[in-house]
Amino acid sequence: MVSTYLQPDHTSQTGATYKTALDDAASVHHRLAGAFAPHAQTSPNMTVRLDAGAILHGITLTEVADQSSGTITAPSSHPRIDRVVVDRLTGAVSVITGSEGASPTVPAITTGKCPVAQVLLQTSSTAITNGMITDERDLRSMGLGLAAFEGLGGAIIDDGAGNLTLDINGRTTDSSPDLTADYAITWDASASALKKVLLSNIGGVTSTEFAAMQHDMMQLYLLDSVNGSLAAGQYANGGYDAYNSDTIGANSTNHTYQAGGKYYDNPPTAPSTSYANTGGSGSRTGIITVTSGSTGSAWQASPTSAMVDGNTGTNDGWPNYTNALGNWVTFDFGAGAAKFFTEFKLYRQTTNAASTDTWKFQGSNDNSNWSDITSAFSLGNSSPLTVAATGNYGPWRYVRLVCVVAGSTNDFMYEVEFKIGTTAGSVPNMTLVSSALSSAASVTQVKLMVLYKAIDAATLNTDFTAEATTDGTNWISGTLTDTGLTISGFKVLTAAMDTSAHVGTTVKYRLKTLNTKTQQVKGVALMVK
Known part of the structure; x- marks a missing residue:
């Protein structure tokens, strides 16, 4: 709720009007004047309380809730001035500790921070009161990178x-x-x-501050490219690509471009499977335990172990006629007998109208937490119906068939067969190679920022590496470092490659996943000199 601003004027307004104008003016001013306002706690202690604020970063508005600083300790021998600051991009509060002295000075503001308050501390201080706090908010740069x-x-x-x-x-x-x-x-x-x-x-x-400026500029380009779904582009002395399309696939190997998530990864290849393997087809009543139930309306006729008895022409259960949503049947392969699944066959009655219920196969190893093995599908009116796994092969001890969307129910089920195996598919080592980035002058250094996520446990610089070339022949490796930041759930990593021994004007980067670990890469920014 907002208020309409009316300039308070006690010389012309009546008492009621003047009071209302004061309240409305305070309401209008509050969002800006109160942003990150520092003050003592309601019951003062050795922390500083900051009111709520907001940060506009690119096209994203982030509301930052009230927060408190960490505990500030009193000086030991002389007075000290500490500085309360907030991060320009996140609004998170922190404290820069000053130096003790008879006439203490204010500590410098560190890179990436905005000043909020100074706190004058005495050796006898046990609680921070408003009288000890000096408001020095300058929030004009909130949401801006250093550059x-x-x-x-x-x-x-x-x-x-x-x-x-x-x-x-x-x-x-x-x-x-x-x-x-x-x-x-x-x-x-x-x-x-x-x-x-x-x-x-x-x-x-300083050189350190300058490196931070480069870091912030690359981060801003990547952040805006990810959030704005921007196409790959160049800026002077660099370029960026958030993989909003398959831009480098033609240069790369053993990769999969995931258009939905807009990243590259190296999922495992399909395991070796067959319907002829034990538990896949034929009579399996002594191997697989069949149970059924529903999170909604009950089955019309609950499936039994006859769904794995090898008889593909006999009815063995059908879902609720009115609403099959939530009906499920689970196949338990037994403790220590988890299998990999690449395909399923369902046998059903075909004399009735085609079914429009929608189903999925899912896998679990605890019969509680389930992951999709297939996409959603309708049984239609064909038998057998073959349904392929979409990559989440397992191994799974439990497999269930569950109705996820209710339609017209004519799902008279006879038998389910599994294309299964016991050996996992292999994880390929992915190599991503960029298109060339041209420079007007010879390049002696390449700085890289990459958005990265490890699906399997992976070690930077061992299981995931970064290289660059400026002459098209010699690849120079860099040491990847985790900045501690994330963009869209991906870690922000940086590396610098010294190419002075092999200078050139054609820049490429190369990213490798090693040691058969599944990993994802969502975008890269470069800066050269």
């Missing part, structure tokens, strides 16, 4: 020929396309286009 933050403010320089350069914070620019030049956006009058974006070791910025 974007550095761009707040600057100067436009005209070289007299119509070429305009945006100089960050008024620092001197350089026309070199190398990453050691200044960070600038240049307008090329002759081409009527942006000429380049230069990232540099800007005056007053």
